[in-house]
Amino acid sequence: MLESPYVTQYLTEHFAEADYPTLEGYERFGGYAAARKALTEMTPDDVIEVVKTAGLQGRGGAGFPAGMKWSFMPKEDDRPKYLICNADESEPGSFKDRIMLERGAHQMLEGILIAAWATGATATFIYIRGEYAFPATQVERAVAEAYAKGYLGDNIMGTGFHHDVRVTRGAGAYICGEETGLLESLEGKKGQPRKKPPFPAQYGAFGMPTTVNNVETFSHVPHIIAKGANWFRGFGTEKSPGTTIFGVSGHVVRPGLYELPLGTPLSEIVFEHAGGVPGGRKVKGVIPGGMSMPILPAGQLDVPMANEFLREQKTMLGTGGVMVMDETTCMVRAASVISYFFRDESCGQCTQCREGTGWMNKIVDRIERGAGEEEDIDVLGDVAGKMEAKTICAFADAAAWPIQGLLRHFRDDFVEHVRQRKCPFPGSFEL
Amino acid sequence: MVISDETRSQIDEAISKYPKKRGALLPAIHLVQADHGHVSKECAVELAEIFEIRPIEVMEVVTFYNMFFDSPQAKHHVYVCTNLPCSLRGSRGLLSQLESHLGVTAPGETPDGRIFLGHEECLGACGYAPMMRVDDEYHEDLDVEKAKQILDSLGK
């Protein structure tokens, strides 16, 4: 089981308690009181209104407002409705959902139950990436406990409300984190994303109205219902309220998880919380939000970690996975690892994505080997530019952005490889 | 029948939990693989019958996912994560040390079929790098010695 985060706030406050993953432990700290409040004292519309006012944004990468998403679920529709809890976490650099599953499964389930009430959903499918074997056992145990206690199933908390929760394990495919790839996988198919529209709220899992939210998104909900929208807005920025769990990795003294308010300056996360780069070396660049998000150079680390500020620097919060690279790092090698990943994981449905990811990887590797020409650098930028916003899903954009970011801020690294006809950073990580 | 009665009843139970039968296909493949180590042609034919689809459709799903196998596998699967955060903390060096320790080139398996060694993309352990996945278990904050010991302790 993962250690409790170094810095905790309301989400992870009790994660160090050994019995917190159990129902008994969770209730010892007031667990399920928010669900009881929602189901017995609030209408579904009341719940949606509070979540909207709180301004909770999705924590799965795109930052879409959760309350608004819930309100898209059709009301005058007697088909069964479903929720999906996206626990596929496979964006490189992200490892926050894992601890939420391992140590906070009941908190997540309580959020699911409240969301189910708000949207009238009859069942939730929790889709957990296949490699998360241990986290899945924790979630399965929590689900069984909730059924036994009457918090799931028929007549929940004596209200007559019915809700089922199923746990489905994935089988190793990054693209199944994309919400419609996930739906396909859940239906027992290859996880190839669907064309939109129709959107999941109209035609989702098994053809029924469906809302997809991330593990962490659900986990904030009980706190919002228990303590109110204004309390929630006391954390974070005006436009991006609440905390999130930053996962810090790479060249820092204390890599790990830190729950901090949105809007915390990136420099504070890297230098104060994570202890900066070991050995007195300098930072070269930081990827702020998981591998799909463009890198920031050392000079731009004062940016507050919230989308309204990060966008000005042409990047985004993504999943809050902060990857730190020190001055010894070869950014062309980084581009090689990144482009290999996207080439490998493209589902192949769209030509621009399938071909583009392959080309980017090929060109980057040629430059890294010292066999590239200066014009290759421009071609690389062109290929990346042609991949954006023309495909079935956002994977192609996610593949192009980090390469564009590296070219924007570290073009010199690419140029030096071409000039010297070799990698000028022999001390960088091996390839 | 190659799928045991016990597994068959677990598959039936899984089917009862989804609005459409096919929703239980991934769970069923996980179950079959836990018994047989991979999804053989015979297993695929039986799964196809259960799910009322064609065997080729079962195999399409099997080959789409990295964790499903259509051929016999080594006893243990060892994957070192080589994505960026792990690479920054020496995972590629670790992988090459393990390659020489086992005398294999990744991806590949030992001649006695004891260990398959490969690399994998991010496994959600980036803050505890370098790391490897051994079958269903994660081993984190590794150094070369620790990793070698773990491999040596794996049975036949």
Ligand SMILES: Cc1cc2nc3c(=O)[nH]c(=O)nc-3n(C[C@H](O)[C@H](O)[C@H](O)COP(=O)(O)O)c2cc1C
């Ligand atoms: C290629 C790709 C991979 C994604 N992977 C994940 C993932 O692993 N987990 C996740 O929660 N969202 C992932 N997303 C985002 C989902 O599509 C979806 O927006 C999210 O689950 C919605 O939940 P939220 O609104 O609560 O954030 C991914 C998106 C793309 C384009």
Ligand code: SF4
């Ligand atoms: S953009 Fe890429 S990953 Fe997404 S559907 Fe198209 S080919 Fe598949």
Ligand code: FES
């Ligand atoms: S990069 Fe290795 S676990 Fe994430």
